[in-house]
Amino acid sequence: MTRIAANLSMMFTEADFLDRLDRAGAAGFDAVEFLFPYDHAIETVRERLDRNNLQLTLINAPAGDWAAGERGFAARPGKGAEFLASVETAITYAKGLGCPRIHVMSGITADEPDRDACEAVWTRNMRKAADMAATAGLSISIEPLNTRDVPGYFVAHQDATLALIQRLERRNVLLQFDVYHTQIMDGDIIRRIQRLKGAYGHVQIAGVPDRHEPDSGELNYPEIFRAFDAAGFDAPLGCEYNPRGRTEDGLAWAAPYLRGGS
Numbered sequence: 651m652t653r654i655a656a657n658l659s660m661m662f663t664e665a666d667f668l669d670r671l672d673r674a675g676a677a678g679f680d681a682v683e684f685l686f687p688y689d690h691a692i693e694t695v696r697e698r699l700d701r702n703n704l705q706l707t708l709i710n711a712p713a714g715d716w717a718a719g720e721r722g723f724a725a726r727p728g729k730g731a732e733f734l735a736s737v738e739t740a741i742t743y744a745k746g747l748g749c750p751r752i753h754v755m756s757g758i759t760a761d762e763p764d765r766d767a768c769e770a771v772w773t774r775n776m777r778k779a780a781d782m783a784a785t786a787g788l789s790i791s792i793e794p795l796n797t798r799d800v801p802g803y804f805v806a807h808q809d810a811t812l813a814l815i816q817r818l819e820r821r822n823v824l825l826q827f828d829v830y831h832t833q834i835m836d837g838d839i840i841r842r843i844q845r846l847k848g849a850y851g852h853v854q855i856a857g858v859p860d861r862h863e864p865d866s867g868e869l870n871y872p873e874i875f876r877a878f879d880a881a882g883f884d885a886p887l888g889c890e891y892n893p894r895g896r897t898e899d900g901l902a903w904a905a906p907y908l909r910g911g912s
Contacts, residue, residue, distance in 0.1 A: 652875040655681035655886035675702025678908030681886040683708035692746035706749040711740035722755025725772035725804040753791040760802025780820035793826035796834040824851030840877045847881040856891035865903035
């Protein structure tokens with residue numbers, strides 16, 4: 651049965667971050683995800699999660715200067731110490747917040763002249779991150795990002811990213827299947843869901859091409875939900891989309907998947 655999680659970095663943004671947890675609970679969500687909780691104490695965030703009976707499904711490791719366009723540094727030469735510090739911080743928060751997985755961003759590498767060197771750095775860094783996470787009982791998620799929204803990002807295609815993950819030989823590193831990014835870069839969504847069964851540990855959704863609610867555009871989301879169900883994926887699907895207006899006003903599509911839904 652399809653379950654969904656509100657992405658609080660993109661939804662309910664009319665409110666301050668902590669108040670978004672209350673808004674998500676009031677709207678009927680029982681799970682949430684968000685990028686960076688690091689401006690708030692673990693205890694403060696945990697209290698809001700518990701107050702609203704919310705499961706936290708995903709956080710991102712700190713990814714550098716986001717406003718300046720930095721998107722992580724796992725594949726960036728010369729950033730090893732910064733990378734490991736970010737993973738340590740994320741593990742501390744994930745454990746404290748009861749979150750089972752961390753999305754570790756690979757970084758923008760278009761300005762690096764040697765792709766092979768970037769792959770070697772990524773492999774070395776990700777093996778260290780995976781081992782650190784495994785000690786804490788956590789998994790690592792790797793997400794390909796489309797080149798339209800994030801030009802120059804290190805990983806952009808599902809199959810190529812999975813090949814990199816397999817070279818790590820770490821069982822707690824899994825693919826992050828973002829349907830929006832995947833449709834833009836690779837397409838063939840339902841067959842890909844079936845073929846990659848077992849390789850992805852987290853899923854995110856949004857309408858294509860405009861990244862709004864998954865109730866319009868070029869994808870048939872009810873069929874996609876059925877495909878994930880058939881593949882045995884039962885974790886909440888992260889709603890990583892930009893609402894067209896006030897978040898609550900655009901949740902008619904989600905009614906069957908919220909608390910009390912039919």
